[in-house]
């Protein structure tokens with residue numbers, strides 16, 4: 839006598855409930871580049887948001903990402919990474935718009951790099967690129 843197997847729809851609904859729980863348990867931190875949603879629940883040793891032993895940011899990205907992706911690592915081996923350091927400032931941020939799919943290991947390497955960067959240097963680099971992408975002349979009204 840076992841439990842009834844969940845249909846894919848039931849699984850998705852259960853997952854959506856978990857994600858709603860995650861997103862209702864955050865503190866919103868505004869900063870110069872946007873707003874991070876820092877998770878108030880469990881954390882991993884590395885400081886990532888964690889719920890029932892699972893990566894909270896991964897669950898959020900699976901359900902709220904465009905398009906949605908399966909939760910199982912077998913069907914979706916990519917990792918949920920943060921758009922740091924320019925957009926996202928916190929490893930425990932679960933703001934869906936601050937998350938992105940990355941190949942495994944990329945996030946770890948990027949974090950190491952982020953820690954080595956001086957914030958002022960990052961800002962300067964960003965503005966240098968922004969000017970390149972969007973020349974001042976384009977911003978001037980005719």
Ligand SMILES: [Zn+2]
Pocket residue numbers: 873874875925926927928931932933936
């Ligand atoms: Zn963030």
